[in-house]
Amino acid sequence: MSMKAVVFHGAFDVKVEERPKPTIKDDTDALVKVELAGLCGSELHMYRGHQKTKTGHIMGHEFVGVVDSVGPKVTKYKPGDRVVSVFATVCQTCWFCQRGLGNRCANSLAFGTQQLDGGQAEYVRVPFAEGTLQHVPPNLDERLLVMMCDIFPTGYYGAMRAIEFIGKPLLPQAIQNGSTLEKRAATFEPQALKDTVFVVLGCGPVGICAVITAITKGVGTVYVVDAVDERLAEAEAVGGIPLKLGRDDIPDIVMKATDGRGADAVVEVVGNKPALKSAIDLVRVCGIISSIGFHQSELPFTAFEAYQKNVTLNFGRAPISTLFPEALECLRKNKDKVAAFISHEIPLAQAPHGYDIFEKYQARKVVFKV
Structure with a gap:
């Protein structure tokens, strides 16, 4: 047959x-x-x-x-x-x-x-x-389930890796109080994210899913970067602040919004060297780059640059089978x-x-x- x-x-x-x-x-x-x-x-x-x-x-x-x-x-x-x-x-x-x-x-x-x-x-x-x-699952448009095969859980994962890192910082006062890493993890509160600034590089479907996740989980400010007007409009419609490549001074806007520190987290979705270079330039010292883009070339920054920023790097694809229930709940919302x-x-x-x-x-x- x-x-x-x-x-x-x-x-x-x-x-x-x-x-x-x-x-x-x-x-x-x-x-x-x-x-x-x-x-x-x-x-x-x-x-x-x-x-x-x-x-x-x-x-x-x-x-x-x-x-x-x-x-x-x-x-x-x-x-x-x-x-x-x-x-x-x-x-x-x-x-x-x-x-x-x-x-x-x-x-x-x-x-x-x-x-x-x-x-x-x-x-x-x-x-x-x-x-x-x-x-x-019942009571969900099966067309939307196509997004659960990859793009929504992947965007969810990209945002959540950053959220979990930013939401559980190694705070000096926590050390002074004698708390352990485990105690700090256990006391993570989503409202701690309301003053954080995220940048999502790439506003295709996966990027939009990352934006939706970040905003749903309480991230206060989410800038979205792309070169395509229609994608930026879509990102703005779900709560992102659009920044257009070639039009906006993206580093200046992000630095002014963070008193010169840089973004707390950058979620990189594009999968090319220029996007990763932007990520290392935009992220603050002791911030995180959560890269879910499909990269196939060498890094556009040195180990020394990463060392100088004390940046945390997370690369790779999402464990979708593990994340499926919680990502599905975010999709439902x-x-x-x-x-x-x-x-x-x-x-x-x-x-x-x-x-x-x-x-x-x-x-x-x-x-x-x-």
């Missing part, structure tokens, strides 16, 4: 083709009939040719669908269950998974790569189904704000057009109906 799938053939070249329907290979697999598949900004790295890879695999790491069949060791899901997948498989048994670090699962396979065919297809095989899939994220819902057969308009910033979020 064959199915339709979006296949990568090289830079700016994806095609909808007939491919064999996948089958259960391992005892922990599930086969999912896809209903909705998202197009994520991180896929543009491959689409534009910036991420070097072989060709011929099925694209897509965001999908929602119905379980078609399961392997004999899968008991959490059964045929007919509605499910949403995280962007990469989670085995649940390795050292990292056992500690909630499924983002670095030792057996992980990334959907939509040479490792594992993705979900921009009529069917997709899901290894380690019990760790990789989540049940579709802001479902009206994120409802407009999906600007284009088009048939899978028109996937090449979807990629084209998304790459040209003519679409905010593209979802393929399968």
Whole structure:
């Protein structure tokens, strides 16, 4: 039996083709009939040719669908269950998974790569189904659930890494009072964030999710930086203060807002060297850079610069399976704000057009109906 799938053939070249329907290979697999598949900004790295890879695999790491069949060791899901997948498989048994670090699962396979065919297809095989899939929650638009595969939990993670760091500072008075790190962590209060200044670099969907999270959790001031007017308007609509590249004197504005210190935290979402250079320039001494952009080059600053600022750096992808419940709750609280994220819902057969308009910033979020 064959199915339709979006296949990568090289830079700016994806095609909808007939491919064999996948089958259960391992005892922990599930086969999912896809209903909705998202197009994520991180896929543009491959689409534009910036991420070097072989060709011929099925694209897509965001999908929602119905379980078609399961392997004999899968008991959490059964045929007919509605499910949403995280962007990469989670085995649940390795050292990292056992500690909630499924983002670095030792057996992980990334959907939509040479490792594992993705979900921009009529069917997709899901290894380690019990760790990789989540049940579709009730009373939530399933189109919004596409964002729970990657972009919303990733934005949530980027903001929360910064919030947790800023909200639990190593205060001199705490040391004088004889409190331990554990006690300081236990006494973290969200209202402590009301006087903090965050900068989010990049106002694509992930950046907007980070802005929404920061504001929901109580961050007092959130500047948002981008070069695209429409994105800045979207960020402003959810509570961010827009700063446009090439128009605004961003360092001057941030420094004036912080009495010359710099931002308490910078959440970097873009994934390129100029953005990281801006992050190190804008963050204050003893601040944090939370980078969730997909970087593939060397750092644009030296270890000495980082040392001189006593800056904390956090890089990498989110442990979405671990964060899923709390990120979902944040999404629920802001479902009206994120409802407009999906600007284009088009048939899978028109996937090449979807990629084209998304790459040209003519679409905010593209979802393929399968």
